[in-house]
Amino acid sequence: MAHYHDQPTIGEMLERHGVSRRTFIKYCTAMASALALPPLAGRAMAEQLRAALRPSVIYLSFQECTGCLESLIRSFSPSIENLIFDVISLDYDDTLMAAAGAQAEMARDKAMKDNYGKYVLVIDGSVPTGANGAYCALGGKSAVDILREAAKGAAAIVCVGTCSSFGGVPFADPNPTQAWPVSDIVSDKPIVNVSGCPPIPEVITGTLLQFISTGKVPDLDEYRRPKVFFGNTIHDRCYRRPFYDQGKFAKSFDDEGARNGWCLFELGCKGPTTYNACATTKWNGGTSFPIESGHPCLGCSEPNFWDKGSFYSALSAPRWGKAGEVSPGDVLKVVGGAAAVGAALGVASAGLSRLRQRHIEKSTTNNEAKES
Amino acid sequence: MSRLGEIPIRIVSRTPAASTGTIGAGVTAILIEIATQLDRLADGGEPGAIDLRSLPMSPGDREQLLKALGPGEVTITLKGDGESTINETGIQGVWWSEYRDRGGELIAGFIEIAQVPAILPVEPDQLRRGAQQLRAGAAGAAQQPGN
Amino acid sequence: MDLVSFARGPALEVALAVFCLGVVWRIVGFALLRIRRNFNEPRNSLVKAIIGGVIATGSRSWPHSEFTVRTGAGEALGYGYHIGLFIVILAFAPHIAFFGSLFGVTWPALPNSVITIFSVLTFTLLLAVLFRRVTHRVLRMLSNFDDYFSWFITTLVIVTGLMATAHIGGPYQTILGLHILSFDALLVWFPFGKLMHAFYIFPSRAINGTLLSRKGAAS
Amino acid sequence: MSITATLSANLALEEARSPEARVAGAMRGFALEIGALSAFRMESCIHCGICADACHFYIATEDPQYTPIWKVEPFKQAYKRESSAFAPVFRWLGLKKKVTADELEHWQYLLFDSCNMCGRCSLICPMGIDVSALIEQARHAMFEAGLAPTELYEKAANQKRTGQPEDSAEPYRDKLLAIGREFGVEIPLDKSDVEVMLTVPRTDIEHYPKAVAALARVMQHLGVSCTFRSDGLVAENYGYYAGGKEWQRQISLRLIDEALACKAKLLIVPECGHAYTALRWEAADLYGKPLPFKVRHVTEFLAEQLQLGKLTLRTAETGATTFHDPCQLVRKGGVTNAPRTLMKAMGVELHEMKNHGAFSFCCGGGGGVVDIQRAAPLRYRAMENKLREVDDTGASTFITSCSDCRRTFDDARSHFNWEKTPRSLLELVADNLAGTAGNAA
Known part of the structure; x- marks a missing residue:
């Protein structure tokens, strides 16, 4: 498609909008810093981005709560307006765009056609497949059909949020809509999962920028999450970690330990098993994150976080059954039942042994009797 | 409410002792790191940087660090999308950079070890574009009747 | 279901059930065998005999002075890792949280650094114990699969626990999952091997001590 | 015919016993010995090997096979395979092997030749296991397998039959009287309605007649009404040594019957250790009810007399x-x-x-x-x-x-x-x- 060569680079676009190179470097550097990248990476990213073409981005929302988008538009560095106006061409987002109805659908179809094979498809929300996809439909088309169609021409798919990445809340047991993560439906495209409920805004923009600046899918972990942001657990980087190491724990939300800012492990903190950048990037422009605000990590960026039992039972606590929490009563039931079966088996085996013994004894005394 | 600082917060307990206790030694470590990077700059011309955000510092530590570096003689102000400052410290070649956004919030802070902060030099293509712009302007002025 | 959820969920439930079933089965299985009555005239009254049994229960924790030269070191080694195990099992905060949710009671924890020291120490002692078992002529002859497997599974729990806290060997949740899973395995193995001695040691000392004291014999 | 019957009928047959018959006999013996207590003792062993350090055979040789608990290994093996809680599982999966005739033959040396049943190992076990009690039970199974050492077996068979472990040209009864004559002490014999029944170690009759005389002399000095009984003279019980439990019972029964016959209230065990165990601690159990008389060792009896003031002693110049x-x-x-x-x-x-x-x-x-x-x-x-x-x-x-x-x-x-x-x-x-x-x- 010839007109692609006529398209200006991002650098040119920026200058047209009066954003100087230095200002752009400033923001990229700030972002790199926010993402805990090496200090000089920001400038390199800025240069790469300036030379790159401004990609088309299509943002589709399925079975979701819009929390992810809410999060995204609160991105501080770069702010979403920076991102949209300076770096990407957001060609479709039914929540943000002014157009609506058939006009909006047309805009999407046009963007898909014009940028076939080049656009970045951002998915927010899980994809319900039950009842032929009827649980989520846009303009008369089911989400699953829209996804399949949109995925065909995508250069890559970025799943924003735990719902599109791992199924999230709709996927949770008993999953009434038969919701699936994107990766269970599309298998022939590079997929990057930016999980979280919602994901940290800087992590969303950072992932997009990284992808755009390099044109490559970043290094991913086993759950296809960018290692740069999901390489460490919350626990690894938690400022309360020293208290964990000292064995100082808050036992309730209003005790001395909680007031002293001690570790929230016993209140159910999932930090040790949760990979995300909350402890370093934090939220609201680096203001705070849940643990800093006194609440244990829920583990929202991990698969099945909704089905891992109570948010408030310790990570090392046992859990079984539907409720996902074990009370001493449940333990007693299991232990008592097993003990009863054990006792029955014990009685049976002892009885068997005694029978064998009696048999032997009888035969011996009979012989003794014969002898005398 | 436009600033976080304006939110009325009553601090009940101090910052956890564990996070302040270890930092004193941290300042020394930063100074040593700066010195190492200065050596590298002098030997191979390789600039370096330390992200202040990656170093958890108490206000006291920060003061201690600033005091150790001392005031310098160069101050640079960047006026793109908010006012950012780059101050040379008492140690020449060590720059204290603070990037702010339009609202004046600090969005990044660095200690840069460089001849000139890397954000300042202009790329050749930009120089050329500037030249072009000037030439176009001059041509336009020349064609202006009555001038 | 991820490994941790599996390990502390259904696997733990099954392990706990097998553990209880096996332990009760094994104990009932021999406790209901024939008990022969003693018709001989006791030297000491039943009360005195029982006091003797109680004393033996405690005193057998350490060899009589006549034996210490030959056995002191070996016994100290054995007790060493047992004490280490108890401290690590009972004084580590996540373990306390585990017991707390199982039984509804908790108690204060020791700092992790102390726990780490004890677990490394315990691990070292376990290695020494294994070395002794394979090099000591008596132990080598007595040892069977049970001895080595029980050692292995105990050590596995310690090692995976250390790896989990030190964050080595893989993602924390995988190692934590393996740690809990190895504990589940230990629970399953428990009733079928020598680990049962945890239930036997005090009753055995008490019963034999009582019977010996009844005769006025040394115990 | 039972094994015991076969054995007592003809010793020569014993040698010709087939391996299968040996194993069957041993297993029968083991099975009969297993009860809650012995099972608990075997269950409790943790293979710590510490009992070796109490055993003089191990200390002297440093040969691991003399480790006390190892001496009952076939017993443990049989217990686990035949009577433990998981025995059906062990048998089904073949996890515990059957005891073999070869093993039994080897263990004869460990259970008899290298164990005095001295019980020192029972004092060292950190699990509190009475190892010597297990060894005594394992000996019973060895006897059932026909693997008691010949010397012990023959003496036991003889004692069961005649009351004397060995045939002697002169019956012990006559020897006893001769000792009385030799040492100038009256030997009370076959009296009835006495306070005390006396017994004598055959070792003393054969080797230490002075000790026999000493017993009679002391009793005479104390003026206790007492008697030896011709048909219950020998204190030892070779049935106990050989592991023949039934024989042990019959041998003990001979003494019990005599004590009942003379209406003794006290049976004195002379200077013989294992006779004390057999009569004081085991006879009543084999008898099936409490004995109607007390059993005391002669030193116990004398110490008691001393404390009662009935016995006074001179200073002995023993250095x-x-x-x-x-x-x-x-x-x-x-x-x-x-x-x-x-x-x-x-x-x-x-x-x-x-x-x-x-x-x-x-x-x-x-x-x-x-x-x-x-x-x-x-x-x-x-x-x-x-x-x-x-x-x-x-x-x-x-x-x-x-x-x-x-x-x-x-x-x-x-x-x-x-x-x-x-x-x-x-x-x-x-x-x-x-x-x-x-x-x-």
Whole structure:
């Protein structure tokens, strides 16, 4: 498609909008810093981005709560307006765009056609497949059909949020809509999962920028999450970690330990098993994150976080059954039942042994009797 | 409410002792790191940087660090999308950079070890574009009747 | 279901059930065998005999002075890792949280650094114990699969626990999952091997001590 | 015919027993021995190997097979396979192997030749297991397998049949009377309606007649109405040594019947350790009900008389003296203070051995080992340490209160050219009865 060569680079676009190179470097550097990248990476990213073409981005929302988008538009560095106006061409987002109805659908179809094979498809929300996809439909088309169609021409798919990445809340047991993560439906495209409920805004923009600046899918972990942001657990980087190491724990939300800012492990903190950048990037422009605000990590960026039992039972606590929490009563039931079966088996085996013994004894005394 | 600082917060307990206790030694470590990077700059011309955000510092530590570096003689102000400052410290070649956004919030802070902060030099293509712009302007002025 | 959820969920439930079933089965299985009555005239009254049994229960924790030269070191080694195990099992905060949710009671924890020291120490002692078992002529002859497997599974729990806290060997949740899973395995193995001695040691000392004291014999 | 029947009918047949029959016999023996208590003891073993350090056979040789608990390995194996809670599973999956005839043959040496049933290992076990009790039970199974050592087996068979472990040209009854004549002491025999029934070790009749006389003399001195019984003379019980439980019962029954016949209220066990175990602790259990009379060791009886003021003793000029604690009396029987009370009463200058009282090492001859010919070399090795301990006390007089211990030390005297002569505590008492001239001969 010839007109692609006529398209200006991002650098040119920026200058047209009066954003100087230095200002752009400033923001990229700030972002790199926010993402805990090496200090000089920001400038390199800025240069790469300036030379790159401004990609088309299509943002589709399925079975979701819009929390992810809410999060995204609160991105501080770069702010979403920076991102949209300076770096990407957001060609479709039914929540943000002014157009609506058939006009909006047309805009999407046009963007898909014009940028076939080049656009970045951002998915927010899980994809319900039950009842032929009827649980989520846009303009008369089911989400699953829209996804399949949109995925065909995508250069890559970025799943924003735990719902599109791992199924999230709709996927949770008993999953009434038969919701699936994107990766269970599309298998022939590079997929990057930016999980979280919602994901940290800087992590969303950072992932997009990284992808755009390099044109490559970043290094991913086993759950296809960018290692740069999901390489460490919350626990690894938690400022309360020293208290964990000292064995100082808050036992309730209003005790001395909680007031002293001690570790929230016993209140159910999932930090040790949760990979995300909350402890370093934090939220609201680096203001705070849940643990800093006194609440244990829920583990929202991990698969099945909704089905891992109570948010408030310790990570090392046992859990079984539907409720996902074990009370001493449940333990007693299991232990008592097993003990009863054990006792029955014990009685049976002892009885068997005694029978064998009696048999032997009888035969011996009979012989003794014969002898005398 | 436009600033976080304006939110009325009553601090009940101090910052956890564990996070302040270890930092004193941290300042020394930063100074040593700066010195190492200065050596590298002098030997191979390789600039370096330390992200202040990656170093958890108490206000006291920060003061201690600033005091150790001392005031310098160069101050640079960047006026793109908010006012950012780059101050040379008492140690020449060590720059204290603070990037702010339009609202004046600090969005990044660095200690840069460089001849000139890397954000300042202009790329050749930009120089050329500037030249072009000037030439176009001059041509336009020349064609202006009555001038 | 991820490994941790599996390990502390259904696997733990099954392990706990097998553990209880096996332990009760094994104990009932021999406790209901024939008990022969003693018709001989006791030297000491039943009360005195029982006091003797109680004393033996405690005193057998350490060899009589006549034996210490030959056995002191070996016994100290054995007790060493047992004490280490108890401290690590009972004084580590996540373990306390585990017991707390199982039984509804908790108690204060020791700092992790102390726990780490004890677990490394315990691990070292376990290695020494294994070395002794394979090099000591008596132990080598007595040892069977049970001895080595029980050692292995105990050590596995310690090692995976250390790896989990030190964050080595893989993602924390995988190692934590393996740690809990190895504990589940230990629970399953428990009733079928020598680990049962945890239930036997005090009753055995008490019963034999009582019977010996009844005769006025040394115990 | 049962094995016991076969054996008692014809000893020669015993040798020809097939391996299958041996295993079957042993398994039957094991099965009969298994009860909650023995099972618990076997369950409790953690293979710590510490019991080896209590056993003089292991200490002397450092040969791991002499580890006490290893001596009952076939018993443990049989228990796990036949009677433990998981036995059906073990059998089904073949996890515990059957005991083989070869193993049983090998274990004969471990259960008989290299174990005195001295019970020292029972004191060291951190799990509190009474190992010697298990060994005694395992011996029963070995007997059922026809694997009791010939010497013990023959003596037991003889004793069961005739009341005497060995045939003698002159019956023991006559020998007893002859001893009375020789030492000038009246031997009460076959009386009825007496307070006390006396018995005599066949070892004393054969080797230490003076001790027999001493018993009669002391009883006479005390003026106790007592008697020996022709049909219940021998204190020892070879059925106990050989592991023939039924034989042991029948041999004990002979004494019990005689005691009942003479209406004795007290049966005195002479200076013989294992006879004490057999009569004091096991006879009633085999009898199936409490005995209608008391059983006491002669030293116990004498110490009691001393405390009652009925017995007074002169100072015995024994010089520096040491005392060997017979295992069956002291460690396993609880007769710890009686001998020391008597020695104190005689002003004996007692120098205790390094390991004494409950921790004393066995003489090496207990459990019938002194009668097993082929066990002698091993027994001598195990004894060396004991003899060293005796020598280390620096005592010139060496006393014990068990005739089998005495015989074992006497045997060592000739084997090692050891210069000490073991003396009988009973004889010492008899020699130092206050108000008598004493008999130094």
